[in-house]
Amino acid sequence: MSEAQRRxxxxxxxxxGGAMGMGQATAIAFGREGASVIVAxxxxxxxAETVQAIEAAGGHGRYVKGDVGKSEAARHAIDAAVExxxxxxxxxxxxxIQPAESYCTAEDTPEALWDRIMDVNVKSHFLMAKYGIxxxxxxxxxxxxxxxxxxxxxxxxxxxxxxxxxxAVLSLTRQLAVDYAHEGIRxxxxxxxxxxxxxxxxxxxxxxxxxAENLANAAKAHPLGRIxxxxxxxxxxxxxxxxxxxxxxxEYVCVDGGMMxxxxxx
Ligand SMILES: NC(=O)c1ccc[n+]([C@@H]2O[C@H](COP(=O)([O-])OP(=O)(O)OC[C@H]3O[C@@H](n4cnc5c(N)ncnc54)[C@H](O)[C@@H]3O)[C@@H](O)[C@H]2O)c1
Numbered sequence: 001m002s003e004a005q006r007r008x009x010x011x012x013x014x015x016x017g018g019a020m021g022m023g024q025a026t027a028i029a030f031g032r033e034g035a036s037v038i039v040a041x042x043x044x045x046x047x048a049e050t051v052q053a054i055e056a057a058g059g060h061g062r063y064v065k066g067d068v069g070k071s072e073a074a075r076h077a078i079d080a081a082v083e084x085x086x087x088x089x090x091x092x093x094x095x096x097i098q099p100a101e102s103y104c105t106a107e108d109t110p111e112a113l114w115d116r117i118m119d120v121n122v123k124s125h126f127l128m129a130k131y132g133i134x135x136x137x138x139x140x141x142x143x144x145x146x147x148x149x150x151x152x153x154x155x156x157x158x159x160x161x162x163x164x165x166x167x168a169v170l171s172l173t174r175q176l177a178v179d180y181a182h183e184g185i186r187x188x189x190x191x192x193x194x195x196x197x198x199x200x201x202x203x204x205x206x207x208x209x210x211x212a213e214n215l216a217n218a219a220k221a222h223p224l225g226r227i228x229x230x231x232x233x234x235x236x237x238x239x240x241x242x243x244x245x246x247x248x249x250x251e252y253v254c255v256d257g258g259m260m261x262x263x264x265x266x
Contacts (some may be wrong), residue, residue: 009034017095021197025230031059069119121165141184177250193256223258
């Protein structure tokens with residue numbers, strides 16, 4: 001890759017949930033294009049592995065441990081970016097959980113599980129914005145990309161907290177975009193379809209005996225006939241956070257192999 005193709009030289013990026021799945025692929029892609037990347041996660045081994053991959057790809061990386069659904073950890077990740085790399089330009093609010101036990105109706109959802117999913121999937125995005133925006137402002141602008149889901153747009157049976165959390169992420173995206181556009185801070189969301197990550201392997205393999213069938217059905221639900229890869233998400237995030245998307249804010253982009261284009265009657 002030539003220097004001209006490395007769009008993120010001199011830029012500082014935080015990726016929450018950056019140690020696995022889409023977060024990992026995107027953290028490495030930012031590194032490949034020259035960024036200094038804070039990998040904010042709770043998995044030490046995967047965090048260390050990701051930092052190694054970022055450095056091998058030509059970027060700088062630091063793993064910061066903490067549950068970013070909690071204020072202290074979110075602020076710690078932001079402080080680490082500023083102390084280690086001198087500022088902050090981009091936040092990829094990627095983190096999100098969908099525990100196997102959360103597949104049930106509202107009346108069967110324990111309150112503590114609801115709170116936990118909301119903290120990780122929504123509050124973390126709020127906290128990173130709240131404490132990160134003052135630093136992005138100091139750079140004269142930047143971008144926040146939020147990972148929502150097609151489940152923020154349409155739903156399926158039995159996922160109340162996850163679906164509600166993803167709807168909230170889309171609404172928060174619009175709100176932040178409107179509030180900070182005049183400062184050159186663009187805020188966008190992505191709505192992935194099914195992407196091959198550890199989270200999805202848990203979701204499709206809740207009953208291991210039906211994993212292959214579930215995977216085939218998931219592939220069929222996407223007009224492109226397959227599920228997506230984390231790198232296909234990284235490509236879109238790097239575009240949205242770059243100057244090439246300078247007239248985009250407050251919008252979501254479906255990265256879903258055409259899933260949201262298809263009617264239920266199709
Ligand atoms: N995989 C899919 O098909 C899919 C589809 C639509 C949306 N999404 C969303 O994309 C995002 C990434 O999903 P994924 O499939 O890559 O997930 P994943 O489970 O594969 O990886 C998530 C990462 O987040 C970390 N993490 C979990 N809780 C954390 C916390 N409290 N604080 C910090 N880090 C934490 C994990 O250790 C892991 O590294 C999530 O927001 C998810 O809801 C996923």
